[in-house]
Amino acid sequence: QVQLVESGGGSVQVGGSLRLSCVGSGYTYSTSRGYCMGWFRQAPGKEREGVAGVDNDGNTSYKESVKGRFTISQDNAKNTLYLQMDSLKPEDTAMYYCAVLGRPGCVVVPGSTAWMVYQYNYWGQGTQVTVSS
Secondary structure (H helix, E strand, C coil), X not given: CCEEEXXXXXXXXXXXXXXXXXXXXXCCCCCCCCEEEEEEEECCCCCCEEEEEEECCCCEEECHHHCCCEEEEEEHHHCEEEEEECCCCHHHCEEEEEEXXXXXXXXXXXXXXXXXXXXXXXXXXXXXXXXXX
């Protein structure tokens, strides 16, 4: 059974940092088959939105408002996806989710938002991030 478990959320003040982790179990990232992974967030009363995406070649793309502040990375040996969040703002407050799409040829094009609407196979349960001023 495939599972994604996020952790690392919490409450911080404006300008603070958090690192989110997403550990996958029940499958193995396969660079030979291709995959895309992403971090998404949803604030109360708002639509879920893509924050950062990465593919098995290490290509990344970010939501415009988090560029230069957030960094997505992965450790395939640990089946773990990370999101380093610096210079946090109140508008970053949301529930953050990780997602995985295992699909040959899946790519994340830097600067493109296409990865945000891929049909991801698996989702985590979310971790809450709250930024206060």
